[in-house]
Amino acid sequence: MTLIFAIAAGVVFGAGAFLVLTNDLVRVVAGMVLISQSAVLVVISSGLTRGDAPILPTGDKTPSDPLVQAMALTAIVIGLAVTALLLAIVARVRATLRSLEVRELARDEAEHTAELEQSLDTMHEQLASDEAKEEQ
Amino acid sequence: MTALALALLLPWVVGVVLLLADGRRKLVGWAAVAGLLANLGALIWLAVRVLPDGEQTIVTGGWTDGVGIVLRADALGVVFALLSSLVVLAALVHEVLEGVRSRTFPALVVLLATGLTGLFLTGDVFNFYVFFELAMIAAYVLTAYGDDRHQLGAALIFAVVNLVGSFLFLIAVAATYHVTGTLEMSEVAARMADVEPNAAILIAVTFFVAFGTKLGLFPFHFWLPAVYAGTRPAVAAILSGALANIGAYGLLRFGAGLLPNELELGSTVLIVIGSSSVIYGALLAVSRRDPAEMLAYSAIGQAGYVLVALGVGGPIGLAAAVLYAILNALSKALLFLSGALRGALVAAAFAVGALSLAGMPPAAGFLGKLQLFRTGVEEGSVALIVLLFCGGALSFVYAFQLYQHEFWRGDRVAVGTDSEKGVPAEPSGVAVRAVSVVLALLVLGLGIWPEPLLSLSADAAAVLHGGAVR
Amino acid sequence: MSVLTEAIARLLLAPALMVAGAILVKGYVDVGDGFSAAVIVTLAVALQYLVLGARRTEEEIPLLRFAPRAAIAGLLIALASGFFPLLFGDPLFSHEPGPGKRPIHVGRLELMTPVLFDVGVFLLVAGALIALIHHLAEPPELEEEGHPAPAAASPAAPAAREEASR
Numbered sequence: 001m002t003l004i005f006a007i008a009a010g011v012v013f014g015a016g017a018f019l020v021l022t023n024d025l026v027r028v029v030a031g032m033v034l035i036s037q038s039a040v041l042v043v044i045s046s047g048l049t050r051g052d053a054p055i056l057p058t059g060d061k062t063p064s065d066p067l068v069q070a071m072a073l074t075a076i077v078i079g080l081a082v083t084a085l086l087l088a089i090v091a092r093v094r095a096t097l098r099s100l101e102v103r104e105l106a107r108d109e110a111e112h113t114a115e116l117e118q119s120l121d122t123m124h125e126q127l128a129s130d131e132a133k134e135e136q
Numbered sequence: 137m138t139a140l141a142l143a144l145l146l147p148w149v150v151g152v153v154l155l156l157a158d159g160r161r162k163l164v165g166w167a168a169v170a171g172l173l174a175n176l177g178a179l180i181w182l183a184v185r186v187l188p189d190g191e192q193t194i195v196t197g198g199w200t201d202g203v204g205i206v207l208r209a210d211a212l213g214v215v216f217a218l219l220s221s222l223v224v225l226a227a228l229v230h231e232v233l234e235g236v237r238s239r240t241f242p243a244l245v246v247l248l249a250t251g252l253t254g255l256f257l258t259g260d261v262f263n264f265y266v267f268f269e270l271a272m273i274a275a276y277v278l279t280a281y282g283d284d285r286h287q288l289g290a291a292l293i294f295a296v297v298n299l300v301g302s303f304l305f306l307i308a309v310a311a312t313y314h315v316t317g318t319l320e321m322s323e324v325a326a327r328m329a330d331v332e333p334n335a336a337i338l339i340a341v342t343f344f345v346a347f348g349t350k351l352g353l354f355p356f357h358f359w360l361p362a363v364y365a366g367t368r369p370a371v372a373a374i375l376s377g378a379l380a381n382i383g384a385y386g387l388l389r390f391g392a393g394l395l396p397n398e399l400e401l402g403s404t405v406l407i408v409i410g411s412s413s414v415i416y417g418a419l420l421a422v423s424r425r426d427p428a429e430m431l432a433y434s435a436i437g438q439a440g441y442v443l444v445a446l447g448v449g450g451p452i453g454l455a456a457a458v459l460y461a462i463l464n465a466l467s468k469a470l471l472f473l474s475g476a477l478r479g480a481l482v483a484a485a486f487a488v489g490a491l492s493l494a495g496m497p498p499a500a501g502f503l504g505k506l507q508l509f510r511t512g513v514e515e516g517s518v519a520l521i522v523l524l525f526c527g528g529a530l531s532f533v534y535a536f537q538l539y540q541h542e543f544w545r546g547d548r549v550a551v552g553t554d555s556e557k558g559v560p561a562e563p564s565g566v567a568v569r570a571v572s573v574v575l576a577l578l579v580l581g582l583g584i585w586p587e588p589l590l591s592l593s594a595d596a597a598a599v600l601h602g603g604a605v606r
Numbered sequence: 607m608s609v610l611t612e613a614i615a616r617l618l619l620a621p622a623l624m625v626a627g628a629i630l631v632k633g634y635v636d637v638g639d640g641f642s643a644a645v646i647v648t649l650a651v652a653l654q655y656l657v658l659g660a661r662r663t664e665e666e667i668p669l670l671r672f673a674p675r676a677a678i679a680g681l682l683i684a685l686a687s688g689f690f691p692l693l694f695g696d697p698l699f700s701h702e703p704g705p706g707k708r709p710i711h712v713g714r715l716e717l718m719t720p721v722l723f724d725v726g727v728f729l730l731v732a733g734a735l736i737a738l739i740h741h742l743a744e745p746p747e748l749e750e751e752g753h754p755a756p757a758a759a760s761p762a763a764p765a766a767r768e769e770a771s772r
Contacts, residue, residue, distance in 0.1 A: 009307075020296060032299055039303040039310070046314035067319070071262055073641070075306060077731075078269050082299055084738045085276055089295065091742065092280070093288050105289040109362070120425055141698055145689050152681050155674075196699040207698075 005045030013038035025093060025100045029086045036079035043072045137194055139185065140209050143178035143217070143253050147171050151246035159242040165232035168242030172225045172249055179221055179253070183214045187595060193259065206320050208259030212458070212596040216385045217256035219462050223377035223469045224249045226575055230473050231370035233568040238281050245374065248274035252378060256385060261309050261319045261394075268305070268382060272298060275379050278371050279363055290362040297359040301349035308342035312394075315339070325394045340398035343390045351383025351439045354413035364432035369476035372428060376435050377469030384442050384461035391446060392454055392600040399449065406447030411523050413440025418530035422537065427475055430538055431468065434493065434531065438464045441508060441527070444520070448511045454597035455590075456507035462593065463504040466579055467492035474572035475542060482569050483543040485576035490535035492579050495528050500582035503589065615657040622650035630728055631715055640724035644731035652739055660743035673736035680729025687723040 012034050019031030047068035054066035094100055097108060150171030157164040186192055191210035195201060209217075228245045236242060251271025258264050276298070280291035313319055315335050316327040328336060345356070352360040364372050391399045399406075417437025424430040442464070445457035470489035474482050488499050495505030505528055512520040582589050630643035651670065654663045664670050691700040701719045703709050709716040 020300075025292075028296065032296060035300060035303050039306040042307045043310040046310040067313075071310070071313075074262075074266060077641070078266070081273060081734075082269075082295075084734075085273060086292075086295060086299075087738075087742060089276075089280060089288065089292050093292065096288060105292070109289045116426065138692065141689060141692050145685065145692070148685060149682065152678055152685070155678055194697055196697060198697040198700050204697075204699075 001048055002045055005041055005048070009038045009041040009045070012041060023102050025090045025102060025105075028102065029083065029090055032086055033079065033083055036075070036082065040072050040075045040079070043075055044068055137192060139178050139182040140192055140194055140207055140257060143175055143182055143257065144207075144250065146178060147175040147246050147250040147253065150174070151243050151250055154243035154246060155240065157243075159236050159239050162232070165228075165236050165242050168246050169225070169229055169232060171246045172221065172228060175249055175253060176218070176221045176225060179214065179218050182209055183218055186214050187211055187592075191599075201320070205263050206259035207257055207263075208321070209257050210599045211592075212385070212388065212599040213256040215458065215462065215592055215596045216381055217253050219465055220252045220256070220378040220381050221249055223465055224252070224374055226469060226473065226571055227370040227373040227377070230373070230568060230571050231368070233565060233571065234370070240277070241281055244274045244277055244281075248278070248374065248378070252382070255382065259321050261312060261321060261324060263319075265302075265306055265309055269302060271379065271382065272302060275375065278374065279367055281368065281371055287366045290359075290366045293359050294363045297356075298349060301346045301356075304342055304349075305346035308339050308346060311335070311339045311342070321389070321394060325396075328395060329397065336395065336398055337401070340391070340395045340402065343395070344387070344402075347383045347386040347390070348409075349383075350386065351380055351442070352436050353383075353439050353443060354409060354416050354436060357413075357417075357436045360436060361429050361432040364435065365426060365428040369428075369472045372431070373469040373472040376431070376472060377465040380435065380439065380468075381461060381465055383439065384457070387443070387446055388454065388457060388461075388600060392449070396601075399446070403447045403449060406443050407520070410440040410443030410447055411520075413437060413443065414523065414527040415440075415530075418527055418534065421534040422530060424534075425541070427538055427542055428472075430534055431471055431475070434534060435468060437527065437531065438468070438493075441504070441524075444523075445508055445511055448515050448520075450511075450514070451594075451597060451601055452507075452514050453511045454600055455594045456504070456511045458596045459507050459589065459593035460504040462589070463492065463500050463579075463582070466575070466582075467499070467501055470572065470575045470579055471538075473575065475538075477569055477572060479566075479569050481573050483539075485569075485572040486543060487539055488576040488580050490539045492583070494532035494535040496532070498580060498583045500579045500586070500589070502583055503586050612657050615653045618653060619650050622646055626650075626728075630724060631721075633721075633724055640726070640728035641731055644728045644735065647728075647732045648735040648739070651736055655739055655743050660740065664740075670736055670740070673733045673740065675733070676729045677731075677733025677737060680726045680731075680733055682726070684723050684726030684730060687719045687726060690719070 016031040016034030016038060019027045019034060022028065022031070047065040049062075049064045051062045051064035052060070054063040090100070093105060097104055099105075150168065154164060154168055154171070157167075159165065159168070182192070186209050191208055193209075194207040195204040196207070197204045224245060228242065231241065231245075248271050251267045251269075251274060254267030255264050255271065258267060276291065276295040279294050280288060309319075312324060315331045316324050318324055318327065349356040364375060367375070414437050417433050417435070417440060421430045421433035421437060424433060438460075442457050442461050445453050445460060447453075448456075467489050471486065471493065474486040474489060492499035492501030495501045505524070508524050509521065512524055626643040626646040629638035629646065630640055632638040633640070651663070651667070654667070658666070688699050691698060691702075703718055709718045711717070715721075
């Protein structure tokens with residue numbers, strides 16, 4: 001059983017990682033959801049035991065592990081909050097860039113950096129020329 | 137016990153209530169400051185109890201040990217909680233005085249402080265993850281804070297990369313539970329010795345990758361410069377002075393505390409990765425001209441020192457790692473905050489920060505470097521001492537390059553797209569400058585009177601190796 | 607959307623709310639809790655948003671405007687029911703009436719502080735999710751200033767779940 005879970009978690013994680021590396025921001029978010037789900041799968045598989053309901057053990061069988069369910073639920077909720085956050089950021093990216101592509105985002109950033117470098121360059125040149133004047 | 141609960145409850149309630157209010161109003165900002173002050177007060181109260189008398193524990197719900205969630209305050213946790221709370225408070229006061237620009241900023245900062253307090257004071261591996269995620273989510277939103285739309289890309293990268301790190305951490309937690317059958321840290325530490333070595337190593341590596349990503353160590357650093365360079369100074373100070381502590385604390389707690397055998401096994405790897413981090417960060421920092429970017433690369437280098445100290449291990453190495461993490465957080469926060477200001481005394485405050493970063497007396501950073509040298513000598517490794525020396529020299533170069541660029545030229549030259557030419561800005565308000573000056577005095581004071589800090593870090597490290605102090 | 611889906615969506619809202627209420631209350635005798643109840647409510651509301659669109663839904667159910675406030679109130683209730691034992695010097699998250707004592711019964715419902723906790727979780731989760739749907743249904747206009755609120759509401763969610771889940 002653990003093996004099946006391990007394979008499933010691996011496949012889900014791989015699919016998620018693949019999606020994260022694509023160009024479409026919505027797919028990136030979907031990839032993060034998949035990765036979070038693979039973590040949940042690992043959490044579930046970490047305490048797989050068969051037994052009675054832990055809330056009221058009858059004594060015939062050992063109760064199953066209740067902690068795993070609690071952890072998985074918490075992980076799911078955190079995954080949900082995180083997905084909401086990522087979607088909010090993506091919505092803002094779309095609003096400002098009018099695009100949902102990672103490439104566009106990178107291009108915008110590269111342009112911004114170039115502008116910054118240029119402004120620094122002009123600043124340094126000016127300072128240098130100011131100093132030269134003072135020396136004269 | 138009350139102090140422990142209050143340290144958690146007070147900022148939580150304040151943060152949640154503040155979500156309702158408009159954070160741009162001064163009053164709301166000051167309410168947030170009050171919330172953090174309460175948190176800090178409770179932590180100091182807790183520290184006064186914990187440091188002489190040893191750890192305090194609460195098991196929730198009055199369950200027996202091993203069933204309820206354990207909240208535990210020991211010297212290591214309290215030291216890091218105090219440090220982070222202090223840095224976050226300074227950054228928040230700075231931003232409130234400068235003028236908050238977003239509705240949710242104060243509330244988010246307070247919630248971030250709640251998450252940090254919680255994760256430093258928990259004794260449960262899974263609970264650590266929950267508080268850690270609370271702090272991280274607040275941080276993701278904070279990086280998107282500010283007027284700069286170019287920041288969004290950095291925020292997205294930050295969120296995605298660190299989320300992958302978080303989920304790897306969760307997977308490692310699940311694996312730990314699978315092999316040990318418990319989530320309580322002391323129990324995990326006790327049972328980890330009997331676990332099959334292969335599984336234990338795999339778990340240790342996953343934890344290492346997760347925390348390395350948070351800390352921005354060399355192979356996992358690629359998200360860091362863009363994020364630090366683009367955010368507002370207060371947010372950058374929080375990220376580098378408070379949030380990066382998660383990485384350092386996590387490596388110490390999970391590495392030295394829970395998986396000591398695996399840590400020892402991987403010590404060479406840690407030292408190599410740490411050294412490459414030190415060299416890489418320092419070299420790139422020297423080559424950068426944008427101050428924020430320079431500081432960001434220097435953060436990568438400084439994280440490397442912590443890792444080297446951890447790799448050397450033993451009481452001296454661990455104490456050095458704790459001390460270095462504390463001093464680095466303080467000086468980074470000071471540099472980010474004072475670097476954004478202009479006016480009398482700010483230059484001095486910045487210089488103190490730069491001295492501390494470079495490890496020159498009388499600033500406190502000197503102590504950190506000194507302790508690291510001590511670990512190097514203890515290890516008897518010439519290569520390590522040469523490395524530390526080179527790293528120190530390089531950090532001296534970039535710290536003063538920065539100082540020269542920022543302050544020596546006289547008038548403030550605003551950096552950014554909107555300033556095609558240098559625009560001399562007015563000196564910042566007296567109160568804002570006072571925050572930086574107070575931080576600088578703290579760094580200076582710790583450098584001149586180092587005994588309390590030294591014994592504090594030795595106490596904190598003693599929690600991990602369980603041995604005698606010094 | 608056809609007339610049929612619209613009709614069904616409207617018809618489903620009331621039963622969904624009732625089921626959610628039952629699940630919330632049942633949690634102490636049978637399977638159920640505040641979280642699943644909240645998810646059911648949110649699903650029903652999400653269906654309305656899908657079918658009617660954001661504007662019409664919010665006109666028809668004006669209560670939805672209070673979603674963010676409900677989330678915050680819920681988190682405060684949950685925190686209060688977790689931390690109140692501090693006042694009596696008991697460990698955190700102890701419940702009243704304690705183990706072994708008879709709780710007050712209203713019908714088959716047993717009144718004790720964990721019920722309050724689950725009500726808090728219910729409000730928190732439902733409020734945060736509905737606020738999220740609201741913001742994603744009407745994404746921020748191009749170049750509009752202002753912070754997306756779901757991002758602000760979300761840090762609260764995992765925090766409260768942490769206690770709820772164990």
